[in-house]
Amino acid sequence: MEPTNGPTEIIPYFLHVKFAPPSSNYPPLHYQVSSTSRILNPNPSHLFSHTHTHTENTLSDLFCETHFTIAMRKWVFSLLLLLFLLSTLPDQGQKLRANAEESGDVDEAADLPKVEEKVGAVPHGLSTDSEVNQREAESISRKALRAHAEKFEFQAEVSRLMDILINSLYSNKDIFLRELISNASDALDKIRFLSLTDKEVLGEGDTAKLEIQIKLDKENKVLSIRDRGIGMTKEDLIKNLGTIAKSGTSAFVEKMQKGGDLSLIGQFGVGFYSVYLVADYVEVISKHNDDKQYVWESKADGSFAVSEDTEHEPLGRGTEIRLHLRDEAKEYLEEGKLKDLVKRYSEFINFPIYLWASKEVDVEVPADEDESSDEEESSEEKATSEEEETESEEETEKKPKTKTVKETTYQWELLNDVKAIWLRNPKDVTDEEYTKFYQSLAKDFGDEKPMAWSHFKAEGDVEFKALLFIPPKAPHDLYESYYNNNKANLKLYVRRVFISDEFDDLLPKYLSFLKGLVDSDTLPLNVSREMLQQHHSLKVVKKKLISKALDMIRKLAQEDPDEYLNKDKSDEEKAELEENKGQYAKFWNEFGKSIKLGIIEDAHNRNRLAKLLRFETSKSDGKLIGLDEYMSRMKSGQSEIFYITGTSKEQLEKSPFLERLTKKNYEVIFFTDPVDEYLMQYLMDYEDKKFQNVSKEGLKLGKDSKLKDLRDSFKELTNWWRDVLSSENVDSVKISNRLADTPCIVVTSKYGWSANMEKIMQAQTLSDNKQAAYMKGKRVLEINPRHPIIKELKEKVAQDSQDDNIKQTARLIYQTALMESGFSLNDPKEFASSIYKSVQKSLDIADATVEEEDETEEVTHESDEKASKEEDDADSGKDEL
Missing domain, CATH: 3.30.565.10 (Histidine kinase-like ATPase, C-terminal domain)
Structure with a gap:
């Protein structure tokens, strides 16, 4: 609508007035109302568009014009009066409300006439919120x-x-x-x-x-x-x-x-x-x-x-x-x-x-009027009896009622609240701080503190600080996927920035049980930090870490108060070490296998790791000892370190291989862990002393002046026996220097598998039978020339070496020795048959033929079974009914 130059009047938006004079010579006068501006506006296009063609003003025309003017004035006067009355309505409403509030007859929630504000405004649902406007402005x-x-x-x-x-x-x-x-x-x-x-x-x-x-x-x-x-x-x-x-x-x-x-x-x-x-x-x-x-x-x-x-x-x-x-x-x-x-x-x-x-907090907000109205009324009744109270007390009573609601607020939350204690001087860090830091680092919040830790700084071409911990317990899956597990427990930082915890070359696998971190100041950052492990600087870091780790473990072993290690210490030092009693024994039970794997894998540190070995012996009375203590107790003239492998200490204590050694007061190490068999293939000597497996040939127990004479005396028997056992993979039969009460035993060649190793290899899923046959090597039957059975067999062979009964007896003695030595029989059926024949002979049974079952008895037996089955079927039918 075009704007008007004439005066305008404000009228309600719903009015639309349309009038015209009696004469048809004049068009009707239109008044239009804008729904948005609410302005009464005469339309000039309608008012002045008519062109008069009459050249004379007749009386009728004059009358019409005068009548129109009078009518026009009446209409305008009426409209102005109506507008005046309408404009007074809001004031009257406000006065009514004010009077009602003063008299108290009407509460605040009473419904009173209201004048709608922003009449004609765009509904809220179609409006544009300020945030959208702001975003659009930012976008522009x-x-x-x-x-x-x-x-x-x-x-x-x-x-x-x-x-x-x-x-x-x-x-x-x-x-x-x-x-x-x-x-x-x-x-x-x-x-x-x-x-x-x-x-x-x-x-x-x-x-x-x-x-x-x-x-x-x-x-x-x-x-x-x-x-x-x-x-x-x-x-x-x-x-x-x-x-x-x-x-x-x-x-x-x-x-x-x-x-x-x-x-x-x-x-x-x-x-x-x-x-x-x-x-x-x-x-x-x-x-x-x-x-x-x-x-x-x-x-x-x-x-x-x-x-x-x-x-x-x-x-x-x-x-x-x-x-x-x-x-x-x-x-x-x-x-x-x-x-x-x-x-x-x-x-x-x-x-x-x-x-x-974000964070949810409790906030006090005003209670709803409906919820608090009853309480307010009751408080007003009580107030009438307390008119003498002070004005401050009245204001307190008039405070609006509140309620507690949950609201989401936002605030800055600190994420890295763990302090970098490795940057501090180790002397300034308490044991409690080390323990808390370990728990945070390892996510291990148990009651036990780490067994030991090493906090040090390395200087030189590559500078770094490191903090290593020995956990109180080994993970349950530490050795389950030892060679396939790339997950390390050592984190690498460069200037407090975490790089990775999967560096295989930062620590060897056998020390992967250690937890801790390395923070380097000089390590470079390549294009890919994941490729940093290829850098030569890490080799320097690795060498230093291994050295410090082994020193930490060695110190833990020395602090364990064993008498032989601490006999030169003062009483005060011994009292202090008493607190750590049993710590290294605990370490060994948890991580001893890792030390053994280190001896196998790390040739450079093999001797240092060997000092950390612990084991039981034939003289240790159930306590764990090390190689240094063993060597301190070696007999004069003993040139070898004796050991034996098996599945348990109890089994080894009864082994016939120890009979002569025990009588001569030699100490023998017991290795009962399957990994020990692999360990001793790499640990050949210690402090210039060779290791000797007492279950293999080559055992030396000093000079025996009668041994040469015995060999000559039993030469016929040993040669005969070797021929009888030619099908049993026996290389030779020899006079033994290790037996005391047992007639004979079976030993393996020096570089062949022991009986325990054979069992381990046979248990392997992907074992190679051809390789196993080669590694078993040739077996050696050692006989005790002083035992009565061997003496009697010597006499029988001298009388008739072709007697089949004598040969059968010789095979039976060998098979029994094979089992006692820990080997498995190739043909258990043959061994069982030989035993039954011996029993038959000792019972003086001439004919051991088993009687055949009678056919009549067999038919009767079948009939009995059929009848029993019919009875069972009948019983089951009754149960169903």
Whole structure:
């Protein structure tokens, strides 16, 4: 509707007045009302569009004009009166309400006439909220900034790097947060270093707080990481985020290290691009003390833009990275996920890390009027009897009623509350602090503290600090997948930044039970931190760690108060060591197998590991001893360390191989662990003493002057017996120097498998029978020339060497010795038949033929079975009925 130049009058929006004079020569006068403006407006196009064609004013025309004028005035007067009455209605309503409130006759909730405000406004459901308007304004502003932003192309190396990162190198998307926190820590390190000589660089208030903040916006799918570090200038943003390995860190360190040593993390640049694993659009907002605030943005499309930032909140100083996450990366908008990542990767960053986290709290809010009306009325009745109370008390009673409700609030939550105690002097750290740190590191919150720990600093070409722990118990699956398990318990940090806990070459597998960390100041960060284990510097770290770990275990063994190790210590030292009594025995029960595996795998440290071996012996009375103690008790002239392998101590104590050794007071080591068989294939000697398995040939027990004569005397028997056992894989029959009460035993060749080893190999699922036959080697039957059975057999052979009964007896004696020596029989049936024949002979049974069963008895038996079955069927039928 066109605006009018004439006066307008306000009337209700529902009025639409239409009138006309009696004469048809004049068109009707229209008054239209706008539903939005509520303005009464005469339509001039209707009022003045009629053209008079009459040339004379007749009386009728004059009368009509006069009548029209009078009618027009009456209508206008009526309208003005009506408008006046309507305008007084709101005032009257307010007066009525005021009077009602003063008299108390009407409560506040009484329904009174109301004048609708904003009549004709757009309904709320169709309105545009202020947030949408704000977002659209920001979007328009952002587009305007982008239009004026300077655009740059990534260098070819950066574009190729992005392809590598996204497609293969960083397959683990979680590490993007580690990289960004690492970079934030780097920036904070820089500004902290500068503040040592210039306090003003830190600024004031929140800007001076050296911390990292993480904030998420689920609605817009934006994850922000902010630091108050040194920040970047416009030139830094272009150079550091557009050129590979040019973060400004190298130049800064080179400049600042001229005056001293600086601990900084490596390059900012390569790790930064891992953000495109989870984001399709990235903004880097940065403010340096020497420049304005700028924003860097890119969609990883080969280009980026840099412009002055007038859109975002002023940072004061530092950098904020805003990641616009992909749909498949929504999991990083969950608070729990972010907390887990910080705990895993950045728990020991040297600056506090905060997360803008939600929290439910109890809040007092006004109670609903309906709920409190009854209480208010009762309180008013009581108030009438307490008119003498002071005005302050009355105001207190009139306070609105409240109730407690749950509301979600947001606040900064500290995520890395574990202090980096490895950076402190070991003398300043208490045992309780070490225990708490171990529990946090190993996620082991049991009642037991670690058995031992080693806290040290290594200096030289590669500098690092390390803290190693021996857990109180071994994991249940420590040895189940020993050679296939890549999971390590040692974490590698570079300047408090977690790199990995899966470095196979940082510690050997046999020490994988140790828990702890290594924090290096000089280890380089390659393009892929996962490839850091290929660096030669880790070999130096590994060598030092192994040495310190073995020293820690050795010290634990020495502190265990064994008399032979501590006999030269003072009474005070012995009293102090008494507290650790049994600690190494406990360690051995938990991790002893690892020491044995170390002897097998680590030739360089084999002798050091051998000192840590523990075992029981024929003289230890159930206690564990070591090789040093064993050697201290060796007999004069003993040139070998005697040992025997088996399945249990009880079995070995009854072994016939120990008869002569025990009588001559020799001590024999008991090895009852299956891995001991492999162990002794690598542990050939210790302190110039050879190891000798007493169940194998080659045992020397000093000179026996009668041995040569006995060999000559029994030569005929030994040769005959060897021929009888030619089919039994027996290489020779010899006179034994290790038997006392047993007639004979079977030993293996020096390099063949023992009886215990044969059982172990036979139990292998994928054992090779051909190789097993070769490794078994030739067996040797050793006979006791002083035993009556052997003497009598010698006489029988001398009388008739071809007697089959004598041969059968000789085979039976061999088979019995084979079983007693721990071997399995090749033909158990033959052995059983020989035993039955011997029993038959001893019982003087001439004919041992078994009587055949009578056919009649068999038929009767079958009939009985049939009848019994019919009875069972009949019983089952009764049960069903």
